[in-house]
Each structure stands twice: as C-alpha cells, then as structure tokens.
Amino acid sequence: MKSIIEIDGVSRTFGGKVVAVDNVQLHVAEGEFVTLLGPSGCGKTTLLRMLAGFEMPDSGSVRLDGKDVTFLPPYRRDVNMVFQDYALFPHLTAAKNVGFGLERQKLDRAEIGKRVESALQLVGLSAMADRMPHQLSGGQRQRVALARAIVRRPRVLLLDEPLSALDANLREAMQVELKHLHNKLGITFIMVTHDQTEALVMSDRIVVMHRGRIAQAGTPSDLYDRPASTYVASFVGTSNIVEGTIVSVADGIAFERQGLRLRCLPLPGFSPGQRALAAIRPERLRIVNAGAKEANVIACTVEERLFHGNSVRLRCRLASGEVFLCDRQLNASRDLGALPDAGQPVHFAADPDSIALFREDSR
Amino acid sequence: MKERKLPVNYLGLAVLSAPLVWAIVFMFVPYMIILTYSFWIKKYPTFEPAFQFGNYVQIFADPQYYQVLLRTMRIALLVTFFSLLIAYPFAYYLVFKVRSARVRLFLYMAVILPLWVSYLLRAYTWKTILGSQGVLNSFLVWSGLLSAPTDVLLYNQFSMVLTLTYIFIPFMVMPIYTSLEKIPRNLVEAASDLGVPPLGVLTKVIWPLSLPGVLAGATITFCLTFGDFIAPILVGGPDGSMISNVITSQYGTALNWPLGSALAILMLVIVLAIIELSDRLQKAERIATG
Numbered sequence A: 001m002k003s004i005i006e007i008d009g010v011s012r013t014f015g016g017k018v019v020a021v022d023n024v025q026l027h028v029a030e031g032e033f034v035t036l037l038g039p040s041g042c043g044k045t046t047l048l049r050m051l052a053g054f055e056m057p058d059s060g061s062v063r064l065d066g067k068d069v070t071f072l073p074p075y076r077r078d079v080n081m082v083f084q085d086y087a088l089f090p091h092l093t094a095a096k097n098v099g100f101g102l103e104r105q106k107l108d109r110a111e112i113g114k115r116v117e118s119a120l121q122l123v124g125l126s127a128m129a130d131r132m133p134h135q136l137s138g139g140q141r142q143r144v145a146l147a148r149a150i151v152r153r154p155r156v157l158l159l160d161e162p163l164s165a166l167d168a169n170l171r172e173a174m175q176v177e178l179k180h181l182h183n184k185l186g187i188t189f190i191m192v193t194h195d196q197t198e199a200l201v202m203s204d205r206i207v208v209m210h211r212g213r214i215a216q217a218g219t220p221s222d223l224y225d226r227p228a229s230t231y232v233a234s235f236v237g238t239s240n241i242v243e244g245t246i247v248s249v250a251d252g253i254a255f256e257r258q259g260l261r262l263r264c265l266p267l268p269g270f271s272p273g274q275r276a277l278a279a280i281r282p283e284r285l286r287i288v289n290a291g292a293k294e295a296n297v298i299a300c301t302v303e304e305r306l307f308h309g310n311s312v313r314l315r316c317r318l319a320s321g322e323v324f325l326c327d328r329q330l331n332a333s334r335d336l337g338a339l340p341d342a343g344q345p346v347h348f349a350a351d352p353d354s355i356a357l358f359r360e361d362s363r
Numbered sequence B: 001m002k003e004r005k006l007p008v009n010y011l012g013l014a015v016l017s018a019p020l021v022w023a024i025v026f027m028f029v030p031y032m033i034i035l036t037y038s039f040w041i042k043k044y045p046t047f048e049p050a051f052q053f054g055n056y057v058q059i060f061a062d063p064q065y066y067q068v069l070l071r072t073m074r075i076a077l078l079v080t081f082f083s084l085l086i087a088y089p090f091a092y093y094l095v096f097k098v099r100s101a102r103v104r105l106f107l108y109m110a111v112i113l114p115l116w117v118s119y120l121l122r123a124y125t126w127k128t129i130l131g132s133q134g135v136l137n138s139f140l141v142w143s144g145l146l147s148a149p150t151d152v153l154l155y156n157q158f159s160m161v162l163t164l165t166y167i168f169i170p171f172m173v174m175p176i177y178t179s180l181e182k183i184p185r186n187l188v189e190a191a192s193d194l195g196v197p198p199l200g201v202l203t204k205v206i207w208p209l210s211l212p213g214v215l216a217g218a219t220i221t222f223c224l225t226f227g228d229f230i231a232p233i234l235v236g237g238p239d240g241s242m243i244s245n246v247i248t249s250q251y252g253t254a255l256n257w258p259l260g261s262a263l264a265i266l267m268l269v270i271v272l273a274i275i276e277l278s279d280r281l282q283k284a285e286r287i288a289t290g
C-alpha cells in the first residue's frame, strides 16, 4: 500500500543534550490508524510536532504524500492537529472555531457554513454552534477541536493525547467514536497516547517508543503476543519478568532461576550458560495442585488478592523474591472462595508457548 | 450566630480604617472643596461663595478655554496613538520572537527602567536633544543635512507629543506585554496548523486576545497625558499649553480659583468617564471570552 507519511532517520535534540527523538524511521500507509505509545518524555509529542511542522528535525526527512515537507511551516502542510488541551480560540464561538481554517481557503460563505455545519453534526454538536468555548464542557470542547481539525479535510489527522483530559466513561465512549470517525473519513490518523489500553483498542498499528527511539512497531496483537523486548512486554499489557540462565537448548529451551525451571519453545539465538529474561503474561497462568504433572510448575506465596470486578489479581512472591502476578477471570458463580487467600502457598502452571524469552541485552 | 460574626466585621473595619481615613482626608475632602469652589464667583481681588454655573458656562463659551481642552484631548489622543504604534510591535516582538528569556527580560527592563528616573530629567532630556543648540541640531548641521540650526524641533505640539510619548510609553508597554504573554502558545500553533500564515495569526488571534491590554494601556496613557503640565512648560512653547497649565495659572497668576476649580472638575469628569468606559469594554470582553 502507498505510504502517506515517510519519516526517515529523523532526530531532534533540545538544548544540545536532551535527545527527544533519535533516528526514527516510520512509514505510515494511507488510511492507517497509528498510535505512538510510550512513557512520559519518550519523544511522542516531539515526533508528532515534527509532522505538524511546529518542530524541525535536526537531521532526517519527513515526507507527506511523496512531497518533502521537512522544513515546511505548519500553515502549508496538509495535516491538522487535535491539541491535548484543545487550544480552542476563546474569543470565537464553536462554529467560528471550526470555520477558522476555512476562511483562508477560497470558499464562499455558504460553502463554509455548510462545511462547518456538517463537521459539527459529525461530532454531534450542531446545537452548540453558537456557544463560546468557556460555555462548553470538556467533552464538548474536545469535539469542537475534532471538528475544527477535520473540517479542512486534511490528508492526515494528528492527535496528541486527545482523550487524556476526559473522565474514564467519556474516554471509552470517545475511543469508539474516534474509531468510527476514522472509518467514516478514511483519512490517516496518528495519535499519541501513554495509555496502552487505548492504543490496543484503537490502533491498526502501535509504535512503542523508548527514549526517543522506536522500540517496536506492529499490530496490537503482534505487540501483545510477540513483544520484541521485555520493555515492550511490560509496557503493552502486564508481564512477569524473571531473570535467569539458559541451562539447555536441546528439545526446547530450559531456563533456570533459583529452583525454578522453565521449559520454553525452541528459539534460535540462545546457548547454554547465557543470561536471559523470561516474560509470562499474568492471565496465561493456571492454578494447579502442588504435585501436578505439568511442564512448568511455579510455586509462590500469595501476598495480596486484588479484586478487579470481572477478574481477580493475585499478587504473589517467588521463592527467589520477585513479585509474580496472576490474573484469574471470575466465572459466572463469581467464586472467590476457590482462589487462595493472602499468605497461602499457590502453584501455577505456564504452558511453554506462554513464555517469551529475551536475551539480557534486549531490555 | 449573627452576633458572633460581628467582631469579625469590626476587625475588617479596623484593618480598612487607615486607608479609608486616608482616602477621605486626602482625596474625597479636597475634591469636595474644589467642587464647592467651582460654583463660587470671582470678585476681584478675591472670590465669594455662591451656587451658580457661570464658571462652567465660561469654559464652553470662551474659545480660550475650550480650545485648550480640545488641544489637550488631541495631544492625549496622538500620544496614545503613537505609544500604541510603537509599544505593540515592541511587546509583540519581545513575547513572540525573542527566544532567550534573559534577552527578553533585559529589553523589557530597558523600557521600564526610565520610570525610575525623575520625570523632570526625562522631559529635560528632550529639551536638550531638540533645542536649537541641541544634540539633534548639532548632528544635522554637522552632517550637512541642514545649513543652520532649526528651531522647528522644539516648543510646539510635535515636541510635546514626542516627549510625552517617550515619557508615558512604559505604561503602554507593560499591560500589552502582560496580555500578550498570557496568550497560550498553542493558540498560535493551532491557527498556524489551520493554514493561517503569521500575519493572519496576528490579526485574528493575537490582536483580539490582547485587546484588554491595549485598552488598559491606552486608558492609562491617555489619562496621564491628559493631566500632564510639565512637558508643556519644558518643551511646549506658547501654543503647547494644556488644560492642566491653564488650571495652574487660574490658581496662580490669574487668581481665579472658581474657574480653575470648574476646569479641574471638568477634567476629573472626563477622566472618570474614560475610565468607566474602558472598564465596561473590559467587562464586555471578559464576558465574551469567559
């Protein structure tokens, strides 16, 4: 498929020492919904701002629809942005805010009015057209900002943590709405978030960033099921990470850590004696009896039982001292009693295919 | 419950009493005295109590007075206009173009600092620059642009507007700077993002959002200029006297306190009206933008 955005070897350093974005390589296909995911300060916003034109890269190039826009000012790029705190013009009504960017284009008044009306309708705010921004709720302002950004029919829509200021319920509703909007408009969306659930729910592709670099880019299930590093494994979803040594590579890999021996699927690139990290998702663990004839039985002590509504998280500790988490979905009878209590020993079984192994330097 | 609140009110009154007494003794009472005088009648060599509007009628009947009033207004308007013309681009440049915070502070201080210098000294500076023996004339003659020193630079309305603009421009810069600084940067970015080039961002986003500062600066500058009486003496010349000079002379050489008082009251009313108007505009603006 055709790439609408081509970011090639882009770096940006602030004040000569803070490397915000470090040699980033990213191509985005037309119509894709891509999220930039990562912890605070990893360079998501900086990368997005370079796409918008607010920030110029120190090196590398940015191309939009095949055209080099690396040093083009924002007002000459065919992209629009939804700002984190909306950035609505406080002196203009909702409708005037939405129409702000249209007055520049050579459109007659009637056409502008029509487009503003339909953009407001699209975000369900027709009734609020004449309100001033301070007369709108946070969620409504967010919609105005969205309408303002799409009314010019940009090739690419940039969204910087668009939902972070909304409360949990509204955020979930808006996630769905944004997704629908993306399907309806068919334009490319690039969204910044530090909320992994949001990224998993909304994106076609997630780009996980770490200290200005791309740690991994892939579909949500790619990242979740085949993380490239323990960093990704623990940032996308939750993972139990255990440090140990490879003891054999014949017939699958055997991994050992102070009395804990794990059999994993065969994987190239490992040799006996090597230090390694094993990552196991909490929800892939099964609770078994002490003497169960299973491949990998992990013994620990329950420290805490955390009730999550539809599931329960057991916060346990391994004999070697690490915290180990296990998530159990609650069944129809919601039988908490079957789960071990705090202070009790427990045994988990982990299927070999549920264990991801990483070299120690992959962190 | 109500009784228990009383001591608190007394306390509030006690705290406020000092400034209140101050305001009554040094502002309200003098104004009342002047208001009373303005109805009196001049009977050479003194004046006697009366209640009549002859003094006010005289101001509007005698061109000598209402023309000074008009000239004062025109000069105040010109000073306000030129101050705005210089202060706005300057403040804009400081807030939006200067990247280094230290340079910005330095330039801002360079404008504000003269306020610490005596007013008289600052006005005198222009006298020495513009006079026929002055710096500017010397330079113009030296450079050959003029063959002999000119006296058109000093003692006219031009020199007054120039001097007053110089003196009062910090009062225009400060509120404009403050209001520009309060504009969130992302509004500028949002406008730019929506395809509006820099000039459009200035006229459609920055200017409307800085209007409160412009209004405040214009009000202060106008009122300060309107009441000024030193610049006319130093650099004004015969046709440069302003309303305050006329008032001074009514209390002095002309010895017509009632007329002087009427002029002073009129001036007070004009200034209060302008402040009130500016206040209403500010409120309207605040209601519109939240």
Ligand SMILES: Nc1ncnc2c1ncn2[C@@H]1O[C@H](COP(=O)(O)OP(=O)(O)OP(=O)(O)O)[C@@H](O)[C@H]1O
Binding pocket: A014, A015, A018, A019, A020, A038, A039, A040, A041, A042, A043, A044, A045, A046, A047, A194
């Ligand atoms: N204008 C700037 N001047 C100096 N340093 C900056 C500037 N903008 C960003 N940085 C630095 O660059 C790094 C990346 O910042 P960026 O805003 O891109 O992070 P982010 O991933 O968006 O984080 P967050 O999730 O907190 O928004 C940070 O260390 C930040 O301090």
Ligand SMILES: [Mg+2]
Binding pocket: A044, A045, A046
């Ligand atoms: Mg950010």
